[in-house]
Every structure is written in structure tokens, then in C-alpha cells.
Amino acid sequence: MVDEPILRLDHVTKQFPGVRALHDVHMALYPGQVTALLGENGAGKSTIVKILTGIYRPDAGAIHIGGKLQSFSSPRDAWRSGVSAIHQETVMFDDLTVAENIFMGHMPLRSGKRIDWQLMNARAAELLKSVDADFGSEVLLKRLGVAQKHLVEIARALSHDSRIVIMDEPTSALSAREISDLFLIIAQLKAEGRAILFISHKFDEIFRVADRWVCLRDGEHVGEGLIKDVEPRGLVKLMVGRPIDQVFPKKKIEIGEPVLEVVGLSNPTEFADVSFTLHKGEILGFYGLVGAGRSETMQALFGVSKATAGVVKLNGKTLAISSTADAIVSGIAYVPEDRQVQGTVLPFGIRENTTLASLHQHTDKGILSRVSEQKITRKLGGRLSVKAAHWEQRLNELSGGNQQKVVIAKWLATSPKILILDEPTKGIDVGSKAAVHEFMGELASEGLAVILISSELPEIMGMADRIMVMHEGRIVKNFTRAEATAEAIVTAATGGGHHAAA
Template identity: 50%
Template sequence: MNEPILRMTNISKNFAGVQALRRVQFDLFPGEVHAILGENGAGKSTLIKIITGVHQPNEGEIYLNGQQVHFDTPLQARQRGIAAIYQEPSLFPDLDIAENIFVGRQPTRGGQQVNWGEMYRQAETLLHSLGVDLNPKTKARNLSVAQQQMVEIARALSVNARILIMDEPTSSLTLAEVADLFRIVRRLRDNGVAIVFISHRLEDLFELADRVTVLRDGVYIDTRPMEGVTREMLIQMMVGRTLSDLFPKQTVKIGQPVLRVENLSLEGVFDDISFELREGEILGMAGLVGAGRTDVARTIFGITPATAGRIFIDGREVRLTSPRQAMALGLAYVPEDRQHHGLVPQMSIAHNITLPLLNQLARSGWIQTDREIKMAQEAATQMEVKAASIWQKARELSGGNQQKVVLAKWLTTRPRILILDEPTRGIDVGTKASVHSLMSQLAAQGIAILMISSELPEILGMSDRVLVMREGRMTAQFSREEATQEKIMQAATQSTIRAVKVNGQTVYLPHQ
């Protein structure tokens, strides 16, 4: 490493009196992967938006290749070779791969007609340079999230980007897709591209990053080479304290079964799922992405009614055909995709929290505003939501605070059965610890929790029992004492099991 391609000094940024960044330092060298780490609200997104020209700093200087620059727009940053890939891909679904790569910049004949042949040839060359085997005429809507990210990388290379920013690129990928993404990132690094990598998954950093810069509450903490740092050191820098117990699992007396499913099936999606969930129990559901766990949760909550099988609540058989019916029976569901299914982003925190309870808050067709404000304020305070007020828009919150609002919304319904689908996806270590502590408290109050997670440490740390699914079938069930990462991964990738009755008890045997 010689001179940095990007250097930022004393960067400060205010939003309506709120200090988002305070005299932050950052530099980036060609051919390195430099990670930015911090809790939600630490200032990572603001720093990235300043680099890409979305925001302008109130103070500080930015140097690109040794020359001071000021970006008023994202276009100016892009013209200087800076590109960003965000957690949620931003492709046009009805355009094909080549059209997405060259949107607004299609090669033309004589400056008039689009040269389609040349565009597809260039797209194929770009994809080939990344080692990606995709037909450039494939519509974007037919691509997986991982494939969409590859197209976004190709688009960045098509404008000769020398700085590539990757914001939480692995959060929705399978293990195989993560490995493929890392292969491409290493290839780009070896070709001299400078990469800014943001991830809450510390294992990603140890696998890929050369250096790491830590922010906390908008303040620069330190920059370290990844060689020699430990997970504990990074957590200490991030949150300002040690997290000796990231999984504060309380010992809780497990009560009677409150939910039982027998041979539950949804044609073409999952088949023959059987388990029971007890008062005060946290039942973990593990498996690879695409195993069908979310589909089972949605069926139990009445979103996609089962095509076969039986559901029992408190020993009484019920047929759940709508979320309203499930809620009336004491169920609540915190979905995996908080942006699209958990929140109404353009609505305030208060209105999101009270959304499930409008009937209770209404009198003669009018919402009782005083009761709504009191309920929302109490729920937001209990969940320690960090915001200017309960009237702040949900879309303006960090990912961790958005997740707290979703949890607050469902806890106001006072559920007896709580389904948590990837409850800590995309949130920082400190907030994860808070969510885990809340889960333990809720279990201690007798709430039965079904927790779906793709993070094995979370499954092992918080579950009383663990179910494992693979390709729409249940493959294993472990007690807390029996469960290990090796056993869970083996069950997630190998044969299935079936539920049978023996002397009135449900036991699980391999499928013949």
C-alpha cells in the first residue's frame, strides 16, 4: 500500500440538530477490503452516503487520489469511480441483465439507436470477468438475491468503478452464495479495486477484510489490521463494554403445550411437519435458506393456510385461515423482512406500534389519540427505541431500531405464542444482546416462542429445543444439551425424519 485512493479527515454531519458524525477519519487503499463496523446508529450509513454524494458533510475534507473533492450529487461520485451495492438490490425487475447493467448508458449506433448486439456482448464479457455464468438476456425478476448482487457488481465495473462500497451484502445469502460472493470480492481486490465492506456478521470480516474501522455513536474509535484482532476486541470497541454473555438465557420452568402441529403440509412447499411448543419455551428452528421454515411460520399464522395436517392451540384443534384469526387466538408473528412485511416505513413509530390494535383504540369509529400516544410511548420506552420522538418516520430509523418497533408492535397485542423469524437479522451485536435478553424475559413470563434463525450461535445460545428443516421436511429434533453446530448442519443437509405415535407419544424416525 502506498497512497490512499480515498482519505476523509474530520468529517462531521448534523441532521436537524442531531450529530450523526463527529470528526470521523477514514482512508482506503487500492487493492484492499476495508470494513466499517459499528452498532446501528453508529454513523456507518451516513459516512457511506457522504462518500457516494447522497449527503454533504458540514465539516471536514475528502481527498480522492490526493486531490480534494466535494460531491454535490451521487452522479458526481459515480463519475469519479465510486459505486455502491446495498443490502437490498435495486435492479429493474422487468429489464434483463444487460439492460440493468447499462441502464441510461446503452451503447448506440451513431448516437441514435441502441446497439443491442454490442450491449449483450459487453454484458457477457463483464459477467465472464467475474466468473459468473448468467445469460445477459435473463429478466432480473428471475434472479436470486445473490445473482442480483453479481449484476450490481457488473454494473459498477461497467463504469470503471475503482471504489466499491458493499453494504450488508451477505445478510440474505446462503452459505454457498456467500462463498461465491467472497470469491468475486477477492478477485476484484486482486485487480486493484478498493472495497468498503459493511457487515454485522463478524465472521465475514475475519474471512475477508484487511483492515477494520470502528465507529461508535458517530465518533471514530480506531482502525486496526484484521490480523491480530479478536472478536472480543471488536465488540469492546463497538459497544464500549464487553459482552461476556451475548445469549442471556434464563432458566425457565417449561409449562404445558400451547401449540401443537401434526403432519402440517403446504402443497409444493413443505410436508409432514410435526412439533409442539410449550409455555415459557424457546423452540429454535434451524436450516439453510430455502428450507421452508418461514413458510411453516406463515402457515401457522394463517397467511398461507395449510393444505393438510392439523393445528392445536391449548389442546383444541383450530383451522387458521387468516392473521386476524391467529391474533385473536393469541399468536403474534415478527416477520423476516421488516421493511416489506413488518413495518409501514412511511408511517410514524406510534402509528406502526398501534396498528394491530386500532379496533381497541377506536370509539364510535374515531381513534382515541390520548390512549394511542400513551400505548405507543410505553411500548417504545420498554423496547428502548432510539428516536427523536414517537412521531419520527419508521423509514428514518436504523435497522436495529426498526426491529425494536416491530417487536413493540406485536408485544402490545399481549401474545401467548410469539413467532420470531430471523429476529436479529441485520442488526448490531449490542442490539442483538438486547433482543436476546427480551426473549428470555418473555419466556420467563410464560410466552411460548418459536424462533427461526440462520445463525447457529443464536440457535444454540437461546433455544430450549432445536428443530431442523431441509427442503420442506423436518430432519431432526435436539434438546438443548444434545444440540451442536455439527449435528445441526448435518441434519440441515442430509436425510429427513417423520413423526409417528408410539404409546400415545410423538417420536421422530427416519423416512424410509
């Protein structure tokens, strides 16, 4: 028997000023199956999600659900028709409770008028339990971490009891364990006969979770099929339009003198006694589980937060960094992991965002040179393969992955001596990932010293000269590139190598 789709998208086209985001796209979702939507940054994936959830209206084309033609003019229309989504860019309210966020727009009412708080909190608690959340429904959202907020979003999608659940890069803020939990939830949704649309740049996840795939390139449908009939290689080629070597372009670089020496860096709660030396031309990897203290340590080095003990020396001289401005002046740049919050000014253009942290370099006698700004923007934007209509385009008009590339560009534009990259390729497609890695190697060969925080083993093993493994706020083990094996790194990161490390 041939499966009947629950949702069909036909001949969908969506144009933005200067960009054809989707052109004559078709797609079908099936009950009890996960369909992976593949494509490079800017291919049009999130645009499809926004059309299916009533955020955007297509210029042309049709959506059928259960055989019935639909026309959504708001997100409310979409969830009433059985579609809900976890969006790539979360829209939630920090000052409201978890339950209020889950039931925003569809709070249970008592006798038709007043909100039934008790019922709402109880239902929220049930939903939270079903996603294995470790927090209550009446907690304020701002008290939660990124991964926990993600669970709230999942609970919110479940609260609609939708037949169609869309997940746009749902795993990007989750730890390995949380990803496994999410996959259990997906399995449950499948078993209940729901159709799932799943977007991710990580092939291991796609092959673990999806039954089918649909691939977009430059807003066009370029292929679809069953997951069991394909290999990652074939999908990558289809996405990018050419074969991509996924090997890491590690360059042989002469490691120079120490530039940064960190001794005994500590703060009371997040990291303790962190010591390491970073050399010119070196890529120093930091591996660990989410919560191991890697980002917090680097944020202290960058002046975002304060270390309460320890010494930091730059080129042999003790540094006192009490603000990010101090760090930037000292030649340290930090590309944060949570780029939406920490990295960008969304209503500004690509050029303005790129030069935001290095304006003095483009200023002569107090006058900002737009030509000089444009030059660096073109150069870095090109190297990082930022996809945009033009360099003045506002950041909130770029796809998620392209926004991230602009944040990397912004910190590279400061011409740092030390570059700290926190999960630099998260949310970035395979082709651009290779470009970022290659660029990283080139910068190192020019004498830049790089700290690479990554939770992806292939990335850290492929790029780093040495690997520091952190566990519960401490460096528990370090490996040279030659010594490092995946097992040894993971064992250390989970606390297994603790005693041997001293």
C-alpha cells in the same frame, strides 16, 4: 513502504434534524485492501456510504480520491469518479430485466444515441457469469429471489469497473454458500487492486474478509487499525462503549402445556408433512439452510400463504387460518425476515408503525388514544434499544437496524400468545442483539411461546429449548437443547441426517 490511500475522507460532518449522524469523521481506503466499517445501529455507517456515493452531501469535510478533491452532487458523479456501492436498502426495478437494472443510468449506446441492447445483454451476461449467477441477463427482476437480486446488485457495482467498491451489509440476505461466493468475488476485486469498504454486523465475516477496520460510535470516529492486531472482544467494546457479554442469557423456564400443535402441514412445493408441538414458555428453534422451507411453513401458520394439508390446533382447538387477520386474532404474531417488504410503512412514524397491528388495543369507543400508543411505543422501543431522535420520527429516517427493531416492536405490541421470529437479529448490532435475546427470554418466562427461526448456530443453540432442523421442506431431525451439537445440526441441515430421522 507506507500504503497510499486511494480514498480519503476528512473532517466529515452530517447533521439531520435532531440527529448528528456524523461528526468530524475521517477514514481512508487503500487499493487492494478491504476496510471494515464497524459501529452499532445508527452509528453513521450508511450515512458515510451515502456521502461517498453522492446520495447525501456532507455539511462539512472533504473527499479526496487519488489525491484529487471531489464534490459529488449525484450518484452519477460518484460512479464517474470510481465509487460504486451495494446499498443496505436496494433500489432496483422489478419490472425491468436484470441487464436493464445493471446498466440503469449507463446503458451502452450505439453511435452515441440509441441503446445497444445486444451489447448490454452480452455485457450483463459476462458480469453475471463472473458472480456465478444461475440466471440470465434478460430475465425480469421480479422473477428473482432475494439472494439472486443481491447478485444483480453486485454485478451492477462491477459494471462500473470502479476502483472503490462499497458493500453495506451485503451478506444479510445470502446463504452460507452464497457468502463464500461473495468472498471469492471480494478476493478477486482485491487482487485487481480495488479498494473495498465492507459493512457487516457479523464478526466472523469481518475477520474472514477485512484487512483493516474503522469504528464509529454515535457518529464519531473512535478507532482504526489492522485486523491482524485486534480481537472481536476489543472491537465490541469500542463499538458499544462498554464490555458486552456475548453469552446467551438463557433462562431456566418451566415449560408449560402445549399451545400449538401442528400435524402434517404441507403445501405442494415448499414444505411437506411438518409436525411439531410448541409449549407455553418454550423457545422452539428452527434451523436450516436458506430455502429449507422454514419461513414458508411459518407464513402458512400466519395466514400469509395457504397450506394444502395438515391440522393446526391452538390450545386443543382446531384452527382455520385463512388470513393474517385470523392469525392475529388467534394470538399469533410473525416477525418476517424481509422486513423492508413485509414489515413496515416507511413514511410513517415509529409510533404509528409500532401500533399498526394492534390499533384496537389503543382504541376506546372508536377513538384512538395517542397516550396509550405512546406508552407502548416508549416501552418496547426502550426495551429493544431503538435509536431515534424521538418516537414520531419517520421510519425512513432511521438506520436499517433500527427499522428492524421497530418491526419486532410492532408484533410484540399485539401481545401475542405465540411469537414467530424469523431471523430476528439479522442486521442488528451486538449490543442490541443481547437486548433482544434477553427480552425474548423474559417473554418466554411470562408464558409466551416462541418459535425462533435462525441461521446463526450460536443464536439457535444459545436460545432454543429444542431445535427442529429442516431440509428440503421437511423436519429431518429434532434435538433437545442438551443433545444439540453444532456438527449434528449442520449435518442434518445439509441432508446428512435424513434417513436416521424417520
